[in-house]
Amino acid sequence: MLTFRRIVGAFGTCAALALAGVTGPTQAVAQDYPTKPVQMIVPFSQGGATDQVARLMAQPLEAALGEPVVIVNQPGAGGAIGLANLAMARPDGYSVAIGSDSTLGARPMMSDTGYDLNSLTMIARLVEIPSGVAVRADSPYKTLADLVEALKTERLTYSGSGIASGPHLAMAAFLAQQGVTATFVNSDSNQDGLVKLLSGEVHFLTGGGSNFPALFSESGESDIRVLGLAAEERWPFMPDVPTYREQGFDYVNSQWFGIVAPAGVPPEVVDRLSAAVAEVVGSDAFKERMKEFFFNPAYLDSKDMLARVIADSEAVRPVLMELGLLKK
Amino acid sequence: MDLISFSDISTGLGNVASPWVILFLFIGVIIGMIFGAAPGLTAPAAIALFLPVTYAMGPTTSMALLLGIYCSGYFAGSIPAILINTPGTPSSAATALDGYAMAREGQGDRALSLAIWGSFVGGLFSLMLLMTVAPLLAKVALKFTSVEYFSFALAGIVCVAGISQGSMTKGLAAALFGILVSTVGLDPVSGVGRFMMGQPNLMGGISQTVALIGLFAISQMLLLSKQGEQHHAILPTQQRVSQLAVLGELWRHRWLSLRSAVIGSMVGVLPGTGPAIASWLSYSDAIRTARAGDRFGNGEAKGVVACEVSNNAVTGGAMVPLLTLGIPGDPVTAVLIGALMIQGVHTGPFLIQQDGGLFVSILFLLFLSNVLMVVVGLSGRGLMARVLNLPAAFLVPAICLTAAIGAFSVSNNAFDVRLLLIFGLVGYAMLRLGFPPAPAVLGIVLGPILEKNLRNALTVSDMDPSVFVLRPISAGALLVTAGLLYLWLGPRRRSEASET
Numbered sequence: 001m002l003t004f005r006r007i008v009g010a011f012g013t014c015a016a017l018a019l020a021g022v023t024g025p026t027q028a029v030a031q032d033y034p035t036k037p038v039q040m041i042v043p044f045s046q047g048g049a050t051d052q053v054a055r056l057m058a059q060p061l062e063a064a065l066g067e068p069v070v071i072v073n074q075p076g077a078g079g080a081i082g083l084a085n086l087a088m089a090r091p092d093g094y095s096v097a098i099g100s101d102s103t104l105g106a107r108p109m110m111s112d113t114g115y116d117l118n119s120l121t122m123i124a125r126l127v128e129i130p131s132g133v134a135v136r137a138d139s140p141y142k143t144l145a146d147l148v149e150a151l152k153t154e155r156l157t158y159s160g161s162g163i164a165s166g167p168h169l170a171m172a173a174f175l176a177q178q179g180v181t182a183t184f185v186n187s188d189s190n191q192d193g194l195v196k197l198l199s200g201e202v203h204f205l206t207g208g209g210s211n212f213p214a215l216f217s218e219s220g221e222s223d224i225r226v227l228g229l230a231a232e233e234r235w236p237f238m239p240d241v242p243t244y245r246e247q248g249f250d251y252v253n254s255q256w257f258g259i260v261a262p263a264g265v266p267p268e269v270v271d272r273l274s275a276a277v278a279e280v281v282g283s284d285a286f287k288e289r290m291k292e293f294f295f296n297p298a299y300l301d302s303k304d305m306l307a308r309v310i311a312d313s314e315a316v317r318p319v320l321m322e323l324g325l326l327k328k
Numbered sequence: 329m330d331l332i333s334f335s336d337i338s339t340g341l342g343n344v345a346s347p348w349v350i351l352f353l354f355i356g357v358i359i360g361m362i363f364g365a366a367p368g369l370t371a372p373a374a375i376a377l378f379l380p381v382t383y384a385m386g387p388t389t390s391m392a393l394l395l396g397i398y399c400s401g402y403f404a405g406s407i408p409a410i411l412i413n414t415p416g417t418p419s420s421a422a423t424a425l426d427g428y429a430m431a432r433e434g435q436g437d438r439a440l441s442l443a444i445w446g447s448f449v450g451g452l453f454s455l456m457l458l459m460t461v462a463p464l465l466a467k468v469a470l471k472f473t474s475v476e477y478f479s480f481a482l483a484g485i486v487c488v489a490g491i492s493q494g495s496m497t498k499g500l501a502a503a504l505f506g507i508l509v510s511t512v513g514l515d516p517v518s519g520v521g522r523f524m525m526g527q528p529n530l531m532g533g534i535s536q537t538v539a540l541i542g543l544f545a546i547s548q549m550l551l552l553s554k555q556g557e558q559h560h561a562i563l564p565t566q567q568r569v570s571q572l573a574v575l576g577e578l579w580r581h582r583w584l585s586l587r588s589a590v591i592g593s594m595v596g597v598l599p600g601t602g603p604a605i606a607s608w609l610s611y612s613d614a615i616r617t618a619r620a621g622d623r624f625g626n627g628e629a630k631g632v633v634a635c636e637v638s639n640n641a642v643t644g645g646a647m648v649p650l651l652t653l654g655i656p657g658d659p660v661t662a663v664l665i666g667a668l669m670i671q672g673v674h675t676g677p678f679l680i681q682q683d684g685g686l687f688v689s690i691l692f693l694l695f696l697s698n699v700l701m702v703v704v705g706l707s708g709r710g711l712m713a714r715v716l717n718l719p720a721a722f723l724v725p726a727i728c729l730t731a732a733i734g735a736f737s738v739s740n741n742a743f744d745v746r747l748l749l750i751f752g753l754v755g756y757a758m759l760r761l762g763f764p765p766a767p768a769v770l771g772i773v774l775g776p777i778l779e780k781n782l783r784n785a786l787t788v789s790d791m792d793p794s795v796f797v798l799r800p801i802s803a804g805a806l807l808v809t810a811g812l813l814y815l816w817l818g819p820r821r822r823s824e825a826s827e828t
Contacts, residue, residue, distance in 0.1 A: 045739075047666020054378065060381050072740045073376070076532025077514055084528035085741070111521040112530030114731060157788055163519030185474075185784050188600065189662075191655045195599050198393040201473040201788055214674035221405070231364055245717070260369055325519060 033093050033269045037068040040259075041083025041097035045075040049210065050257055051295055053127060056289050064215055075200055078162045080104040083260070084114035091264035093273060096123060099260040101212055102166040105313040108326050117309060121265045124260035124277040125300035125308065129208040129288060131159075131170035131233035134224045136197060139204075144228040144247045147204060151180035159185045159193040160206040163323035164171070164325055166255035170230065171206035173319045174244070174251050175184035198223060208255045213237050230254070237294045256298060258305050274301050329651045333684060340688025343388040344696070352389050353693060355398020359455055360710065361399070363416075364404025367545035367727050367736025370417045370537055371401025372659045379667055387671040388689050392656040392697075394667055395690070395781060398660050399697040402603055402640050403447035403705065407712050410439045410632070414545045418536055419603035419639040421544065422611040425491065425622065426631030436566040439632050439653060442573040444705040446508040446585065446636035448577065449700040451638075453589035454644025455628050456649075462680075465645075466652040474784035477600070477797050479805035481777040484605055486809050487612040488767040489816040491625065497589035499783060502763045505779075516780040517787070521643065536604075538735045538744045539772050542751020542756065543758070543765045545731045549724045550756040566713050573707065581630055583635045587613055593637035596645020602658040606774045610638035610759045621696055644694060651687060725787020774802070 010275060021316035039056065044050045074082040083095050083104075090094035098304060099120070133144065141147040142229040160167035163186045170290045175182055185202050187193035190211045197205040211228050216222040230253040234243060246249045259268070259277060280286055281299040290297055300308060320326045343349065350654040356378075363374035374397045382390030405417030410427035423443065430439040457465060491497065506806055512523045513533030524530040578585060589608040595606035613623050614634035622628050644655030654676035656662035665675050673683060680687045715723070735748040789795045795802050 005591055045663070049665040049666075052670060054667065055383070070382075074740050076529075076741075081529055081532050081739070081741070084531070110519060111527065111531075112524070112528070113531065140537060155790070160452045163514075163517070168338075183787060183790075185787050186519075186780075190518075191662075194653075195470070195655055196473070199470045200720050201784075214676035214677075217678040217681065270588075293669070 007233040023261040025243065029140040031207065031268065033266075033272055034055060034316075036094060037070050038065065038093070039072055039095050041078035041086050041095070042083045043099075044074060046073050049295070050079075050098055051095070052293065053257060053295065055171055056286065057126070058278075060280040060286065061276055061284065064279050065150050065272075078107070078165055080113050080115075082105050082176065083120070083324055086260065087115035087119040087262055088148050089262050091121070093261060093265050093269035095100045095263045096259050096273070098126075098257055100166065101171065101255055101256050101309075101312055102162075102164065104258075104260065104309045106164045106169055106316050106320060108315065109313065111325055112327070115308075117313070119263045121261045121263055121270060122302045122305040123235065123259040123261055123270060123297055124179060124274045124281075124302060125256055125305045127252040127295040128298040129295055130229040130235055131253040131255060132165060132209045132212060132226055132229040133204055133206050134169065134197065134212060134226045135204045135227050136200070137223050139225065141204070141227065144224075144242075144244060144249060144326055147227060148178050148180060148249070149252050151175070151178075151182055155183065155187050156203040157183045158204045159187045159194055159196045159202040159203075161187055161302035164320065164323075167206040167208060169316050169319055170253040171253070172323060173316060174230070176251070176319055177251060179248070194224075205270055209235055209238065213294050223308050235272075237291075254298075255307075258300070307326070329553070336684030336688050339685030340692060343689045344692045345390075345537060348389070349389050349392045349693075352385070353396045353697055354700060356393040356398075357400040357697055357704050358396075359393075360397035360400035360402075361404045361701075361704055364401040365407040365416050365712070366730040366734070367408050367414045368537075368541045368731035368751060370405070370734065371398060372663065373537070373734065373737050375660055375663045376412055377665075379531045379575055379663060379670075382667055383670055387668065387673055387686060388693075390671060390745060390828070391664075391686075391690055392666060392693050395693045396700065399447075399451055399643055399694065400639065400663075400704065401700040402643060403444065403636065403638075403701055406443040406447075406632075407622075407709075408637055408715075410443065410544075410717055411436055411712065412723075413550045413812045415477060415540070418540045418769060419607050419642075420635070420727050421540065421604070421766055422491075422607040423635040423639075424544070425611070425766060426626075427629045429627035430627065430629065430632065430795075431460050431566065431716075432636050433627050434567050435569075435627065436716075437567040437709065438574065438577075438629070439542050439566070440709045440712065441569055441571060441706070442578065442629055442632050443636040444709070445571075445574055445578050446633045446700055447640035447705075448698055448702045449585055449591050450589050450639070450641035454593040454641040455645075455691065455694050455698070458647050458694075462652050465593075465597050465648045466791075468594075469599065469649055469653075472598055473799075474781040474788065475596070475799050475802045476805065477777060478781035478785055479802040479809070480609075481605075481774045481781065483805050483809045483812065484608055484612070485774045485778065486816075487608050487615075487769060488770055489813065490612050490615045491764070491766055491770075494614060498763045500765045501783065502758065502765065503767035506539075506760060506768035506776035508771075509539055510536075510772050510775030511779070513663055515659075516776060517783040527743075532739075533776075534747060534772075535735075535738050535744060536772050537738050538747050539751050540769055541731045541735055542748045542786070543755035543768055545727060546748060546752025547755025547759050547765065549727050549761055550752060553724045555720075571725075573574070577629060578633065580632050581594075583647055584614055584630055584634055587617075587636045587709040588637040589641045593645035594643025595638075596642035596657050597648045599649050599655050599657055601778070602646075603618075603642040604769075605777075607635040607639040607640050607771055608773075610634040612812065614816060636796075639699075647690065647694070650675055651690070653677055654679065688774070700808040705819035707801040720766075749828065805811070 088099040363369040405420035409415040409420040409424035413428040469490040
């Protein structure tokens with residue numbers, strides 16, 4: 001029996017390969033995509049903000065595509081492992097993953113990740129969060145200017161979630177722009193960084209704005225003070241916090257998440273997926289749910305997302321060089 | 329208690345007093361028991377797996393399910409640790425040392441009962457702390473910086489000296505192997521890849537769970553399949569014990585239990601730690617205070633009590649920073665934050681103030697899940713012990729299968745299953761050559777904490793090592809470390825060595 005099955009199996013594989021050679025698999029699949037479930041790799045663990053965005057997306061995306069969207073959590077290395085495995089998947093549009101500013105931009109420049117921009121296709125950007133900086137409520141620094149001024153004479157330390165993560169690079173780039181430096185103390189997560197801030201181990205914390213609102217009571221009291229958010233205009237979730245620009249620092253930066261696929265996905269499939277995502281992100285229901293996570297829906301299509309990644313990468317390259325993190 | 333008002337208590341009680349909540353709590357306890365007991369499947373894995381199920385539930389029901397899994401999962405790891413020397417979770421590795429030795433003397437039922445009641449005591453103690461002094465404890469937790477974490481981890485790692493029976497050299501070698509394993513992946517301080525051998529899947533390092541399952545479960549199964557049916561000749565028929573006697577025994581060890589409960593709760597309160605560290609610290613504390621005639625490592629009941637009280641005391645402790653600061657105290661509570669967020673509850677310093685009812689519900693749920701854990705554990709222990717009667721031909725493949733599923737489920741990555749096999753073979757080689765696997769696990773768990781915090785502390789202090797002795801809490805921990813080393817390596821040990 002076993003040998004018989006094996007022979008049949010081998011024959012089947014040969015036949016499939018031959019067929020694939022004749023018709024070209026991508027064209028046949030691309031026209032009526034999707035015909036089977038789409039797997040979405042979330043490179044973070046269950047329960048995290050990215051996971052929840054992905055799960056919120058899954059249902060309306062299923063409705064838009066007409067096929068189930070299956071979430072697979074593959075955490076590790078700040079989101080890089082999931083992308084490395086995605087890059088090896090078949091580029092047929094049935095495997096996609098959630099990428100972020102730092103995993104798509106900085107990470108491949110730092111070490112051998114098994115993927116880079118050339119091995120991935122951008123599908124669409126989903127949401128963004130302005131970068132921000134916070135100090136303890138009893139800190140002598142009341143404004144961003146106070147902090148920058150102090151950094152000119154003192155050696156201060158700061159923390160954030162992960163080496164060369166979005167928040168770390170956002171602050172490093174800002175400090176470089178101001179011509180000052182500070183010592184970075186790495187944390188495993190934003191919450192870990194918050195512990196370091198509250199225990200007085202570091203002087204300030206860099207993090208995405210979405211981490212801050214839950215730390216304030218309804219009347220606005222808190223153990224921390226947010227000095228500024230690097231958004232274009234004031235952030236609706238924290239309207240009292242001034243932007244960097246308002247304080248005289250021309251710096252805008254955000255962390256964002258988007259959907260990517262392996263390189264070589266047929267353009268029809270990219271368009272189909274991208275259009276489906278646009279529909280979901282534009283819906284009022286999605287916007288309403290994103291408010292609970294303090295995320296701003298920020299759709300970009302495939303081309304604009306790629307342009308954004310490239311621009312971001314070029315911006316952080318000198319910063320990585322300065323920090324000695326650039327791959328040799 | 330100015331923390332919560334009477335209206336909060338009535339809201340909390342009202343929330344919990346629903347048949348659905350109790351049903352899901354019960355389901356949670358059962359799931360936790362199964363996941364904790366199956367080598368390879370762990371409580372954090374169970375919570376992560378069942379988290380999406382809670383998306384459709386209300387906050388109290390979802391907390392009921394998850395807290396049920398949490399409490400019983402932390403206990404259940406000790407079941408296979410005691411019965412087949414295969415800890416189900418990293419936190420039960422220390423329990424296996426004495427628990428399995430007890431089972432080999434026919435005292436498995438006593439060890440299991442002690443573990444169940446010990447877990448209950450630990451869980452309740454930490455719950456009491458959470459209920460009364462949570463904000464105060466949170467302040468203590470914020471006294472801990474990288475300096476203190478390093479010194480405490482150092483006190484933990486010197487346990488190697490205490491648990492290395494036979495050859496100290498082999499124990500140290502195993503511990504260093506564990507630390508070496510923990511250095512694989514992206515460096516926690518500067519983000520450089522180490523020992524990755526061109527394998528992107530190693531970027532995140534080697535999963536502690538995968539390494540542990542390989543070293544303990546797979547190696548044990550390989551050994552078992554080599555021994556074949558002889559195994560059952562070694563384990564005698566297990567004597568049933570009266571629960572009253574077990575409670576009496578626990579009472580005799582009340583001071584040990586209390587110390588272990590305090591250690592477990594405090595470790596729980598500290599973010600970035602977990603039950604594995606708690607049980608090792610308590611175990612070393614138990615050895616430190618050993619009296620003549622105690623047979624640690626050879627079936628000393630106190631060893632089981634210390635570990636089990638301590639690792640379940642983590643549960644209430646870990647809820648302290650979660651509920652007072654919005655910061656997880658251990659790997660499971662990190663997932664709980666997400667679960668609450670799904671329900672539209674933001675964990676932060678104002679949670680208790682704004683949602684006192686939820687806080688009270690959580691207290692009730694923790695209490696009830698501890699009670700249910702005892703009920704399910706005691707009534708199921710006969711069934712558990714029957715595992716020993718299974719022929720190796722069934723036991724070995726079944727456990728290898730759950731181990732593989734467990735390794736895969738850590739991050740849905742087939743690569744981890746391959747790693748599991750490698751660690752299984754390494755573990756088997758270690759067993760055959762007389763290297764104890766327990767210190768290796770200690771190295772794997774504490775290695776990253778030691779490295780990260782040492783380097784962070786020195787970065788903050790601008791490379792000035794005096795911070796370790798100038799900060800009082802750290803200095804205290806270092807003194808304890810020195811004391812432990814003197815105890816284990818000092819004159820008495822040396823004179824013993826010279827006699828033999």
